Amino acid sequence: MWPLIRKDLLRRRARPASTLVMVAFPLFMSLALGSVIGGGGDGPEFPTISILVENRDEDGFLSRALVGALSSPQSEGYLEATIVGAEGRELMEMGKASALLIIPVGFTAAILDGTAAELRIVRNPSEGIKPEIVVQGAELVAAWLDQGSRLLGGELGQLRGMIEGGKIPPAARVGALAGAVTERMAAADGILFPPVVGIGSAKEATDEDDGRLSAKGIFGYVLLMTSVMALLFVAVRSVTDLFEEQNSGMLRRQFTSPQPVWRIMTAKFLFSLTLGLVVMTILAIFGLALGWLEVPEHPLAAILLGVTFNLAACSLVALIVGLSRNEKQAGILSWLIVMGMSAMGGSMVPLQQLPAGMRAVSDFTLNFWVIDGLTRVMFESAGLGEVGRNLAVLTVAGLVLAVAADALLVRRFREVGA
Amino acid sequence: MTPVLEVRDLRKVFGDLVAVDGISFAVGEGEIYGFLGPNGAGKTTTISMICGLLKPTEGEVLVQGLSVADDPRAVKRRMGVVPQEVALYEELSARANLEFWGGIFDLRGKEMKDRVAELLDQVGLDERASEPVKNFSGGMKRRLNLAMGLVHDPQLILLDEPTVGIDPQARHKILEIVKQIVAKGRTVLYTTHYLEEAEDLCDRLAIIDNGCILAEGSVDELKAQLGEGSLLTVQGGFGAADLTTAASGVSGLQPVEIADGRGMLLVGRDGPGVSHALEGLFQAGLTFDDISIKEPNLEDLFLRLTGRELRD
Ligand SMILES: Nc1ncnc2c1ncn2[C@@H]1O[C@H](COP(=O)(O)OP(=O)(O)OP(=O)(O)O)[C@@H](O)[C@H]1O
């Protein structure tokens, strides 16, 4: 089995771009979000920032989504957004807010067309750091929207056609669009949609004593949240490598060797697990070295959570690939599931701040079980006993899914020989 | 002695297409057996059934007496397969590719190192062994593709058009390697649609078309099927019937393939000879734009068996 795993590790080493992106993504996110929220001072508290939002692009769905995200309950506590009309500037001058955010007319259309879209921010000159934070936050949003519109290009236009058409688009068109989008994502080799919803919303509420997390804790927490998502994508990349091997003829070639199909499939699974653990270790080392994380009181609990999560992640992705009819379907399905689990399981928005409706389904995501467990181990000195349930869920899910997935993969790829 | 490879009544049907239609042959130790046939003849399908990738609709394959269907792993150990499409890990070096392949055949340590070094040398890639395969030329990839199938030193080697699409120099190199393998007592099944290769390389060969073996034997035996003598090819403004009638009046002249405006005739070695034959045809009132005389080759046999050229 080892030669099979080894060759995949060597192949990854020879082409490290996608893996590096997955390492960089959580680090970047932590840095970006951490400095917006927790940076600036070393105080343990978030400043509460009031902003005024004037939406001049009232019909655009993107601007409405943006306003919705800003005024959603998750941001309550440190960000108070008030929707205003033309009186915004006047209100700010009266000292009612740190900044005024103006979404210009045609903002949504501009983004969809890929032309320049500008968010305008008016700072309150009488305040120091707070307006700066707003500006940084807005820049981040802008960068994300920009990247998104560039990544998606033409498909966004089609999407708008569907949304603004008012009619329910035919399933085939949605499918084709999803396919095109996934292809672009794949072509970008791992560039992800950043968790726009989560912007500036990382607030730690588990720390009951003071209800706030230190700036340092924020970096660590965001790192943890986003690493989980990155690891899911690492698993997707590794398992779907089977399609790459199918296309290059190497899978077929391997079937002419005495290695049984199940062993070739199991080797791919073990490779995915190994790579996940490597990426996880690198992220942990970065987190520790940057001082975002501290070695917890019960390191074994943290390690076990990481290992069982990787196991479950690889099994789940293998199951999806085993169930898919073709490469495209596998790509779309796994992307949707990873994004969905990340949104609802605490990788985009901290668990404590998830809207109740989403929190209700968190239990069905792998993200929830590992993030919940690791948060307690890393920040609350929880030990093995306290995260026993998390470990059990991840282990059982991992093993059950692994057995099912292996059987499905064998069935799915056996015919490649023919 | 049991043949190294024995194929019995092999048949493969895809839907309503019969890709392989009852093929039987046997190949002994140290022999190169050629499979000569045009595109779509069923060469790759046959190879796929021999190496266990495809389940035959009917028939069986034995390798050193072991059945592929009953004992696939033991058979696969004895067999090296070189697929028609180059299949390599482009991002890995030539050496890493070979080591991977050796590894899944349980080669380890020094044995592996020596074997890989020997092969790299044999296929002339030792100097570029550490470079990623994606930098290689087509001919180099073909050579590595071949070497992959040889890592575990199999008794039986299946080569599916190993020289397709490469320059004459690289082709020559590959043919040399194949000859070396066979000199070591290994057995080769070699498919190709290049006639010269088949003639140059194969001890025996089968001409196949539409999934059937049309003729089998050594190159000389196959040529003998055309008859002893020289092949006279004529072209001109005549009709097929005129030529047939004219030829039947000339002693020692046998029609091989005749169409309107074109005819191929065998001038018997023991008969009165070519000039006599031509004279006979002229006397029958035929005129020709072009006349050629040559020794018969496999191309002519293929033409006679199928009424088509080997290459389209
Ligand atoms: N998996 C398949 N499903 C359906 N038809 C197939 C399949 N594989 C091969 N065929 C058909 O079987 C016939 C024989 O194909 P095969 O690949 O064996 O030919 P070949 O002699 O190797 O040709 P070439 O010189 O082009 O490689 C062709 O008509 C081909 O289209």
Ligand SMILES: [Mg+2]
């Ligand atoms: Mg073929």
